[in-house]
Amino acid sequence: NAGVTQTPKFRVLKTGQSMTLLCAQDMNHEYMYWYRQDPGMGLRLIHYSVGEGTTAKGEVPDGYNVSRLKKQNFLLGLESAAPSQTSVYFCASSGSTRREQYFGPGTRLTVT
Amino acid sequence: EDQVTQSPEALRLQEGESSSLNCSYTVSGLRGLFWYRQDPGKGPEFLFTLYSAGEEKEKERLKATLTKKESFLHITAPKPEDSATYLCAVQAGGGGSNYKLTFGKGTLLTVNP
Numbered sequence: 323n324a325g326v327t328q329t330p331k332f333r334v335l336k337t338g339q340s341m342t343l344l345c346a347q348d349m350n351h352e353y354m355y356w357y358r359q360d361p362g363m364g365l366r367l368i369h370y371s372v373g374e375g376t377t378a379k380g381e382v383p384d385g386y387n388v389s390r391l392k393k394q395n396f397l398l399g400l401e402s403a404a405p406s407q408t409s410v411y412f413c414a415s416s417g418s419t420r421r422e423q424y425f426g427p428g429t430r431l432t433v434t
Numbered sequence: 435e436d437q438v439t440q441s442p443e444a445l446r447l448q449e450g451e452s453s454s455l456n457c458s459y460t461v462s463g464l465r466g467l468f469w470y471r472q473d474p475g476k477g478p479e480f481l482f483t484l485y486s487a488g489e490e491k492e493k494e495r496l497k498a499t500l501t502k503k504e505s506f507l508h509i510t511a512p513k514p515e516d517s518a519t520y521l522c523a524v525q526a527g528g529g530g531s532n533y534k535l536t537f538g539k540g541t542l543l544t545v546n547p
Contacts, residue, residue, distance in 0.1 A: 408486040421483065422483050428475075
């Protein structure tokens, strides 16, 4: 039981490049989330999903897109990366009956 | 707008020196308050959920308490391995079932041997 896994762990992009971050969970959770964590800002919700095929905007969605084609996977895409998107990205999931969220190990993204 | 304020921002203790971390919150109908521990370079690790004022939860040297306006994380006789950033988050009630959390900025705890 791996819990929540994220791929890749590290990535460096040039401004304007695109990439996709993959999150996978093996806990059969309904809800999945993408956060970014910046120094002095805390964790901020980017997008979330309440079930397969559904997504919704969080607190800071601009510049990001997501997809949840399978229940166990939640993808975060950056179409045209900007230096302001340099951050650590965390994926999390929670079940429909328990409210605590379980986090992955994070992806450190640098945009130059 | 839901808000979470944690204090102090950083706390340095000697091994065995007990203390408390504070989490003050404003939320429209608290559904739950969560404590997480985060080690450097890792994702937050779930510790406790508190649902109503007066509730307490314990785990080893940690005890979390909740009032209508704040929560405390009490650390009794801490050890160096308790060094980490402790995060507090709230979940609002109301309509919808998205279970979104609003996080504070955390308290960086350092326990010296």
